Amino acid sequence: MDYEKIIRVVQTTRPFFVDDTREIKVTVKGRSDFVTQIDVAVQEYLRQELYRLDPQTILIAEEQKRIYIKPDTSYWILDPIDGTQNFIRHVGLSAVSLAYYNKKDLQFGVIYNPFTEETFYAVRGQGAFLNGRAIHVTENKVLEKSLMAIGTSPYDRQFIPKNWDVFQKVYCRCLDVRRSGSAALDLAYVAAGRYDGYFERNLKPWDMAAGIILVQEAGGRVSDYTGKEIQVDCNADICAANGFINEELLRIIGEK
Template sequence: MHPMLNIAIRAVRQAGSIITKYYEIADSTELKQKGNYDLTNFVEKKAKDQMIDIIFKSYPNHIIFTENDSQIYKDTQKVQWVINALDDNINYMKRLPHFSISIATRVKGRTEVAVVYDPMRNELFYAWRGHGTQLNGYRLRGGTARYLSEAILSTDAIFKVHESNAPSINAFEKLFCRCADFRRSGSVALDLAYVASGRIDGYFAINLQPHDFAAGDLLVREAGGLVTDFSGDNHYFCSGNLVAGNARIVQSILAQIRQR
């Protein structure tokens, strides 16, 4: 196994232990006094600090990016670790047990290692470039849906009516009428892991940040899937707009999104 993959797995598992610990005791008097928002921020920071500490102990000269870091676009010879300690923190705050921890390591602009961990289900998705995607040690292949009419799609689009959300709502309306069904789970990383495992057939999202999808991107591609931007190119790290699934489903989604 790739040495950086070993470290990434160790980091997400230890962060997962922190997150599940506080999830299980969130009803205690001491934690209730913090309030849900403060508790979630406290847990996320604690998990993130643990992950950073584990990575830096093994790779002190590498770079770590968390949410809101834009420097991932810059060319650098240093290895980059893109981490997301709690995705989705709103689900965690509401005690909806669907969230994840993710790490992607990028070398010279390419993602080499990716891990997405669901601590509530103890499901560990991981990929190493050229070696496929696995879930708890079992090899994954993406979904085999051939037509949009039989596909289950997912998105992270916000459907609240607002001028800035118009592109998301327009894309959703076009796809909703043509696909078998839709999901919106709140966790981008888990959605992409589910695409890699065939649990979801396709995914689209607008204006994501790299820490949202960097790990899930490699999971999908190493499971035989396709990830593109809305033009069918690979510039989604800059635009934040992406479509994922097998080749047929991705082409069908793109065709609908491009219609005026």
């Protein structure tokens, strides 16, 4: 697999994002869940390009009919715009997130922010990088000095009591918290050492697949809320951090 070529293809999506002359047309899929014509256009463009480069691999993407992952098959896992609400409101915190899953494991991931032109990527066994420079998670060993990112699970309002109880407990014990609106970028920022950790409930495969391998290859640890390895064939709660504070985070998340 020519991952450098895949990265270049993802970077060519930038014109879809930075054209300020066109109107953004928004369709409501559910509460706090939106899609624009740009989500669909980016997905279709990448579908065609990925098929041209690798016609044997199946694409699983947010804006399409669901295809379920089988362990013995290869897949591209794509979110054409992670942080659609940010994109609609011109916040500048949105990303294309693409991962390659093969032989029961993630092999590659790229997260590209077209507004900052930052490209985070990782290859299994070869490390994690930002615009060609190696990146690593922080070496902060205590939660008290940790900058944390949280996700509020905006599609799943039934989790509000549980989520905000955990947010309060973590906030009381850490340095501070951030909420970006893009799970992919939150994970990329953990990998790059900008955050010490990040957690969110009920993420979808395309929200987290590329970010998982980024954090792992940057030296961090990723699990679900019970400490188990995440399988990207279904939704999952995610706790990603530098490997030093993970256990303390998981204890707080599990507190009754």
